[in-house]
Amino acid sequence: MNSDLLVEKVHLAGAPLIEGELVIFIWLGKHAPGLIGDFNDWDEAHPLAMQQLAPGVWIRQEHYPQDAYLEYSYWDFERRLVDPLNPRRVYNGVGNYNNYFYMPAAQPTPILRFYRGGLRGTVTRHTLANNILLPHGRRSVYLYQPPVSEPCPLLIVWDGRDYLQRGKLAHIIEALIVLGRIRPLALALVHNAGRGRMTEYACSEMTLAFLVEMVLPMARQHLNLLDPVDSPGGYGVMGASMGGLMALYTGLRMPQLFGNVFSQSGAFNIFGRDSVVFDLIRQAEPQPIRLALQVGRFDFRRLILANQRMQALLAEKGYPVSYLEYPAGHNYTAWRDYLQPGLEFLFGRENEKENENLP
Incomplete structure (x- = not known):
């Protein structure tokens, strides 16, 4: 996976990158926080780890149903962090904002x-x-x-x-x-x-x-x-x-x-x-x-x-x-x-x- 091409795509399309059922979460920085969301019970004690693809580029690949709607956040073991590469944010009702995405076959209620x-x-x-x-x-x-x-x-x-x-x-x-x-x-x-x-x-x-x-x-x-x-x-x-x-x-x-x-x-x-x-x-x-x-x-x-x-x-x-x-x-x-x-x-x-x- 070419890190330069991935970074270029995420700056154009925003995070996460979605291809069919494949979802690629991306974090840019010297160190990466963990990932929490609907997919892991929002478990702050056991966040999903990001993998380093290249210096300053971290990714996590997951597969979800094409009709899913999911919310997530990053977690540095002290506080939640919004995804700076994803402008789609929604208030969660308990003092924080979550990032969200719709999979390709999902949409808000028509x-x-x-x-x-x-x-x-x-x-x-x-x-x-x-x-x-x-x-x-x-x-x-x-x-x-x-x-x-x-x-x-x-x-x-x-x-x-x-x-x-x-x-x-x-x-x-x-x-x-x-x-x-x-x-x-x-x-x-x-x-x-x-x-x-x-x-x-x-x-x-x-x-x-x-x-x-x-x-x-x-x-x-x-x-x-x-x-x-x-x-x-x-x-x-x-x-x-x-x-x-x-x-x-x-x-x-x-x-x-x-x-x-x-x-x-x-x-x-x-x-x-x-x-x-x-x-x-x-x-x-x-x-x-x-x-x-x-x-x-x-x-x-x-x-x-x-x-x-x-x-x-x-x-x-x-x-x-x-x-x-x-x-x-x-x-x-x-x-x-x-x-x-x-x-x-x-x-x-x-x-x-x-x-x-x-x-």
């Missing part, structure tokens, strides 16, 4: 290309205050009203601000409504508790109390919603990672309201311990809910295994479940790009009658 204009529906921000139910006393909730006149089901979204801003959820929902792929949905996008997020979403009854006592009444006041008495189980709930765990817990605890559960990269196993949701499903009779479960093939290994076990358990118990392993990792770009199949499974027009005949 629904965003269809729907480039502003929202026809409305998004409003509201603040709820309660010193007992909320860790910090106050919480922001964003409400989305679709551009229709008829009453709609409500979809509760944990980590709502991130899904709104980073996941483009309202735009994707509205595009699917306009295209006739799903029935109209209203959204209540609930912001998380910040540093208290892990506790708040770890199957918390206080979080459910906040939802029932504060979020739902506010949503009914400001949105044109179906009456849950007339449409039991017609609402939905969704989230990612810990929010995905909380979404499943919400559906299991309140199926009479939330009969549609969408979990992306659900954290069903935390620090090596299975969540109580496994026991709730294993020990009880099946609840009248439909579920869409997704996890990335480049997600954290323990979450991949936990989601596979969860899917198997749900199927064994007779739950209607859609399961997808997509070629990406644990990030909002991946969750955004695979929203459509989960939403269509739960809220597609062809499923309206099916939801009336759940066990």
Whole structure:
């Protein structure tokens, strides 16, 4: 491999260099940091080593599926370093920026290309205050009203601000409504508790109390919603990672309201311990809910295994479940790009009658 030609190509095309399934990461400098990313669980203790090709030129060759989306960073055992040869960067939500790349057969969700204009529906921000139910006393909730006149089901979204801003959820929902792929949905996008997020979403009854006592009444006041008495189980709930765990817990605890559960990269196993949701499903009779479960093939290994076990358990118990392993990792770009199949499974027009005949 000619180092001069490689350096010339990377200055023209940017890093990494991609040829089919081959990906060549390149670092220029006297010494090279290690490489971490979706492909090694972001393991800072065991970064992938770069190999010296020539003085000042370091490379790492890997093979990935042609439809993959991957994020990565360099690591010098003290701090993360962005790739100076790759201008494509995305905020990771925990104080750093990751570099990213799409493989040749991958692309951002095409629904965003269809729907480039502003929202026809409305998004409003509201603040709820309660010193007992909320860790910090106050919480922001964003409400989305679709551009229709008829009453709609409500979809509760944990980590709502991130899904709104980073996941483009309202735009994707509205595009699917306009295209006739799903029935109209209203959204209540609930912001998380910040540093208290892990506790708040770890199957918390206080979080459910906040939802029932504060979020739902506010949503009914400001949105044109179906009456849950007339449409039991017609609402939905969704989230990612810990929010995905909380979404499943919400559906299991309140199926009479939330009969549609969408979990992306659900954290069903935390620090090596299975969540109580496994026991709730294993020990009880099946609840009248439909579920869409997704996890990335480049997600954290323990979450991949936990989601596979969860899917198997749900199927064994007779739950209607859609399961997808997509070629990406644990990030909002991946969750955004695979929203459509989960939403269509739960809220597609062809499923309206099916939801009336759940066990």
